[in-house]
Amino acid sequence: MSQDLSIFHQPIGSLFNLKASENDEKPLLLSSGQLSHFETNGFVSGVDLLNPPQLEALRGELTELFDPNHDGREFWYEYHSNESGDANNVLFHALGAWRIREGLHDILWNPPFLKAASQLLGDQPVRFWHDQLFCKPAKHGGVVAWHQDYSYWTRTKPMQHLTCWIGLDDATVDNGCLQYVPGSHKWDLLPATGLAGDMNAIRKVLTDDQWEQFQNPVAIELKAGQAAFHHPLLIHGSYANRTDRPRRAIVLNVFADGTESDSDDVLLNTVPPISKGSKMEGKFFPLLYDPNAN
Numbered sequence: 001m002s003q004d005l006s007i008f009h010q011p012i013g014s015l016f017n018l019k020a021s022e023n024d025e026k027p028l029l030l031s032s033g034q035l036s037h038f039e040t041n042g043f044v045s046g047v048d049l050l051n052p053p054q055l056e057a058l059r060g061e062l063t064e065l066f067d068p069n070h071d072g073r074e075f076w077y078e079y080h081s082n083e084s085g086d087a088n089n090v091l092f093h094a095l096g097a098w099r100i101r102e103g104l105h106d107i108l109w110n111p112p113f114l115k116a117a118s119q120l121l122g123d124q125p126v127r128f129w130h131d132q133l134f135c136k137p138a139k140h141g142g143v144v145a146w147h148q149d150y151s152y153w154t155r156t157k158p159m160q161h162l163t164c165w166i167g168l169d170d171a172t173v174d175n176g177c178l179q180y181v182p183g184s185h186k187w188d189l190l191p192a193t194g195l196a197g198d199m200n201a202i203r204k205v206l207t208d209d210q211w212e213q214f215q216n217p218v219a220i221e222l223k224a225g226q227a228a229f230h231h232p233l234l235i236h237g238s239y240a241n242r243t244d245r246p247r248r249a250i251v252l253n254v255f256a257d258g259t260e261s262d263s264d265d266v267l268l269n270t271v272p273p274i275s276k277g278s279k280m281e282g283k284f285f286p287l288l289y290d291p292n293a294n
């Protein structure tokens, strides 16, 4: 029987517990140019978050989790070996890894991630929502259809959420890197049109003007260990992977402290409901970082 790591609200191991001197050497804070890029375009990319030992450890844990019979499988919020259902377009997608493996747990407390996230949320304290793994195998990796994240999160409010996408492999146009529609975070909330399968599904909920802007997405090519942060309304998606290399990513979703539940239903599978109007907090939603306390 494995242990549910969600009881630990601090790092368990030493992988992300960098000595103060190592932390100080790194430029941990986003520049004003990066912040204004986020404000205008809805994203900032190329942020260095993982060093080579961290990458190696996380890739090792991920390999274990690809086996559907791994220990700790009872703790997933969601686990899809192939969300598309099409063997030629495989999208491994799972939520809840932080409960199951030490490195995937401790990455939530990675100092550069937390400091950048707090800045992008307007210097507010950062609370954990959930994690996601998005992995495309070599040769037959599938797409992630265009979407806005908040279309899937309206059960929590107000909208003060943030996504951090972290590559475990070099991500390129060829192996299906993330693509953004710059400025689309200023559009209204669109209905959810599905995550795996159809890149054109979003067309039916866009105006002609929006579709016009949609013709020029930006490909977010990143080195392994680098991250991109995006706004909850920014439209994003990614194409298939037909290369000889996998494209694996860890996604961390957070919100500013003070976000509330907007539903009496279960918010995440296996997690007890938080009644509508109550603050998101407790065992499954730890406060990760308070800029005023550090």
Ligand SMILES: O=C(O)CCC(=O)C(=O)O
Binding pocket: 134, 144, 149, 163, 164, 165, 176, 177, 178, 236, 237, 238, 249, 251
């Ligand atoms: O990994 C991808 O291609 C898509 C990830 C995504 O949808 C997200 O980070 O919200």
